[in-house]
Amino acid sequence: MSAYDILITPFADYGFMRRALVGIVALAFGAGPIGVFLTLRRMSLVGDAMAHAILPGAALGYLVGGLSLGFMTAGGLLAGFIVALLAGALSRISVLREDASLASFYLISLAGGVVMLSVKGSNLDLLHVLFGSVLGLDNATLFLLVTASSVSLLTLALIFRPLVLECVDPEFLRSVHGHGGRVHLIFLALLTLNLVSGFQALGTLLAVGLMMLPAVAARFFSRQIGPMMTIATVIGLLSGVIGLLISYHVGLPTGPAIILTAGLILLGSVLFGPQDGILTSRLPRPHLES
Amino acid sequence: MTQASPLPPAIHFDNVTLGYDRHPAVHHLEGTIRQGSLLAVLGPNGGGKSTLLKGISGAIKPLDGQIHLTQPVAYLPQSAEIDRSFPINVFDLVAMGLIPSRGLMGRVSRKDNERVTQALAKVGLVGFEERAIGTLSGGQMQRALFARLILQDAPIFLLDEPLTAVDEKTAADLIGLLRDWHQQGRTIITVLHDLALIRREFPESLLLARDVIAWGASDAVLTETNLQRARHMAEAHDPFAAACERAA
Known part of the structure; x- marks a missing residue:
């Protein structure tokens, strides 16, 4: 088997592989930079919480409109925005910290969703929502993925400066701009958008993986926010392509194959990353003169 | 009073x-x-x-x-309130001082970049532009925050x-800046x-x-x-x- 057979043939021969590739590229571009901000703001677990929060919304959309992209997306976005807004508002007007209020609301959202489904008496198959179907992406879903990641990148470019400032020096942001706090809500909206579009391909839970694992790995390559976001995106792309190929050749489920690939890249980065990798930082290196 | x-x-x-x-x-x-x-x-x-x-x-x-x-006021917060683990460099931290004049999303011109460089020179941080803020000493960090104030240029x-965890030389330099600003x-x-x-x-x-x-x-x-x-x-x-x- 030549390298061409391993790397190119699957995509050349099968439309579903090409579609999966486009979907993964879109996801990596949208999710990578968001993931970097989550790790830098010590919010690495917030992605997971938000993924749980949108699950009932997506399931409800499924219940109302069947396996309809529009209904499930709308339901997921709505549930995510509501939870993010309520959690943000509660932490501002009460003594609760944001992690506590977010945890509370996503659990309520999750339980509420399960109750609604059981009252409806539907024997809903949540497997699609949980694990997605990256090999079954139709045109509409691809369009959603590409739109979501474009919107995400453009918005992030617009709010980049205030968002960095909110992370580094929030008091200063408030002193130069009264509405600086809103940038946090916009960021949570982008997070929700990426997770909702991600669950179409990878499922709610694994969409978080393509967001967080490359972002965590990027820390071992750079100490600058710009390069970190680029590297996270590249690692997301690599994980997607390699995961797809492994899944094709070995016959593994695609979503997990992609996330496990990202996990392996993370492991390699932790050990051998040029910036503070565990093994690289132990290599003897001469110190400089000044 | x-x-x-x-x-x-x-x-x-x-x-x-x-x-x-x-x-x-x-x-x-x-x-x-x-x-x-x-x-x-x-x-x-x-x-x-x-x-x-x-x-x-x-x-x-x-x-x-x-x-x-x-x-208008310009504010230099206590350094403990700044997340210095965040990966940005000294130039970008100081350039935040342009926000009151350029807006949160405004374009930063070449002239603005020169102003940042001049402010860094004024506080003695030439050559530190690319350094991550996490690698600065307490005194260097305060110098950077003073440079940001210079760019804010508020009355x-x-x-x-501003003089916590700062050595004598740095304190003397920073007090000199305060004196200049007062004279202005x-x-x-x-x-x-x-x-x-x-x-x-x-x-x-x-x-x-x-x-x-x-x-x-x-x-x-x-x-x-x-x-x-x-x-x-x-x-x-x-x-x-x-x-x-x-x-x-």
């Missing part, structure tokens, strides 16, 4: 109470800071110094009363403990602990221990009696404190 000075007011406090969770950190503050003042704010920990600066900067809202600003500067006619309000320094460099002082203990010429404020009174301020909140009934 208000001096018999012809200079117009920069900041006026109208019965201002600032604090958290109904407990005042600054209680019924009344008075005026004139334009061009060089004012040291001092007092015990928990006395409300930082809270006062946050109130003036707009970072927190008064529980009661009003703060009237006649001019009123608020500085919260700016209003400078600085939280400090060093009494000798305040006596030497600051014509006016505000001694704050939740209530104003004394406010005016530094010599008159920094008396042993006043300092004793400030020291006796209870640090803890009284959870059973009755509601304050002083006239609003």
